[in-house]
Amino acid sequence: MNWLSRLNPANHLFGRIFLWFWITLILVVTVTAFATREIARNQEGSLSELNESQEHWLEENQRLLARLPALLEQSRDLAAALDRLSKRNRQLIVLVRQRDNALISPVPARELGDSKAFARASASDEAVMLHIRHFEFIGPINKITYNGDTYSLFLGRMARPNPLREFREQYPLALLTLALILSAVPCFLLARSLVKPLTALGRHARQMGAGNLQSKDLHTALRGDEIGQLAREFNQMATHLEDMLERQKRMLSDISHELRSPLTRMQVAVALAENEFGEDHPLCKRISKEAGQLDTMLGQLLALARLESQQSQRYSHFQTSDILSQIVQDAEFEASAVNKHLISEFGDSAPLYGDAQLIASALENILRNGIKYAKQSIAVHANLPDDQSWQLVIEDDGPGVAEEHLTKLFTPFYRTSEARDRDSGGVGLGLAIAARAIHANGGNISAMRSTEYGGLRIEVTLPLHPVS
Structure with a gap:
């Protein structure tokens, strides 16, 4: 029944406008035709x-x-x-x-x-x-x-002789049908002229919602009516959002850089305090831990800022086996250290093109996230869903993520549980950085609930680039 609903013109603005004008014209034409006929009859004789x-x-x-x-x-x-x-x-x-x-x-x-x-x-x-x-x-x-x-x-x-009158008298229905068909043409053009710019605005709004703030409807903005005014205000809003986001990114990068110097001095002071009071002193241990977390967070902020501005990306051809072997070795070591089991299956190596170091860092970040929240098992396996892409799937048997939070996992500073992430030292940047890195290399990342393990399932898809 869904396809019947989509075909129903009353469910679309274009269909409603077209039907409204066409039915109005049909009524006008019909009334005019019958009125003319009655007048002609009355005028006979x-x-x-x-x-x-x-x-x-x-x-x-x-x-x-x-x-x-x-x-x-x-x-x-x-x-x-x-x-x-x-x-x-x-x-x-x-x-x-x-x-x-x-x-x-x-x-x-x-x-x-x-x-x-x-x-x-x-x-x-x-x-x-x-x-x-x-x-x-x-x-x-x-x-x-x-x-x-x-x-x-x-x-x-x-x-x-009056050809029109003779034709009307001999073929009254044909003349009425022709009038209705001809009336549909201006109704169609009128409805299209109203709906087409709105459709274009909707398309640009979707692009802006997907993150492309440079998407502006310049053509519709040239109109002199209310729809043109709406398009100009939409473009102005997109420009303001783009400027505001750019200022936010610049401020985030500047703050991260500025905090590096006092953080370095703090770490030097911690080292001096440890020499004087000993590394096992409770205050020294606490300050050292907080400084380490702050250093990690600043590093992540700088990495996110570089990805947002697309700086320092080195593209080259490489094989998936070049990065996966080391990532899995490190992950197995980290998993065994916390008594967890890592299951891996990769199959044949696949050719990719992009920033190998950036992709490796993103995959490692996702894998570490799985190890952090898994209860006992983490599974990672690669496959070729089609002849144009390579996919890596990482699953765990942890508590998972509620359905309403899945689409927001890759948003910077978004945390599904503040208490849990605070205990683990997370601030909601790891998956956001991984997502930016994957997108910067032409890939896609998505999160869902794992049907096999019951925890979180993250799928990373990257385009294949065979070496010619």
Whole structure:
């Protein structure tokens, strides 16, 4: 049902705008069509005064009109006489019997419609123009008496052709369908002009949310309407965020550098105190431990600052076996020192391209994190998920991380449990540095719960780069 929901136009802004305008146009077109049709019906048999062209037509037929009463009064069959005279003179000659408004015409009565129009015209004191469907008549011209009945004489002809009217009468649904299809085009363009810049803004917002603060919608910002104003404010916000983050990075780097000097002096003072009071003195041990943690944190801050600014990266081709062997040896030694077991499986070596030292440091950092929180076992294994990437998976049987914290593990200074990390000496920088190092080399890192060991599972994926 999800795909049906995605196809539903009402679930999208573009679909709602398009349907709103299109349905409105459909209603307008439909009402207009029916109103026009009703007006046309009401106007059938409409009477009007003679214009100059019609008066000229009447003058041209004066000789015929002068002879018609005598010719018709002498005929035995009135209808046959009308048909014969109409064909001979190429005119439509119609009689209206005054006592019952009956029509006598050379054309079928159904083509002339309702006889009431002729009755209204017959009641006129002077000749008028009568429009009926495809015909136009002038009358009453003369009065004719035949077999005791009085008739009003009308002279008619085919009206000038009107292709649109004929097409509408013959194919009413086709004309309505064509109007609806044509109305969909401007509705589509209008909806697209409103939704397209919003879609572009959404795309840039997603890019900015992914960390690309240089993503700005310059094209939409050129518009002069409210959407253009929104794009300009969005670009201004992105610029402010970029400047603020840059200042924060610079401040973090500067503070780390500035703290190096007093830290060095503190370590010298600790060494002098240990010489005087002994290394086992409680205060000396405490100060030495805190100074060591501060030194580690400053080193991590400097490493993070260098990664953020992409400084001092040395790229080269190397094999995964060049870095994994030493990392695993060191990890096995550290794990055995705390009575934990490391399981490793790597398979064939794979070619990579990047900063080998930086990648090795990141993997070692992740592995040490697993050793720190594992209860008994840590597993690390490598594989090739496809022909374009290499993947390293590190799992442990520790307490793991709650689902809501998994996406924030790689955020600087983020800690899932402050008490636990404080006891272990962590400040929430290790995994953040590892993630920055992996991303700097074109890779990806993700965290999830380990289904096999029950603890944390971290997957590192790097692109393969065979040496050509």
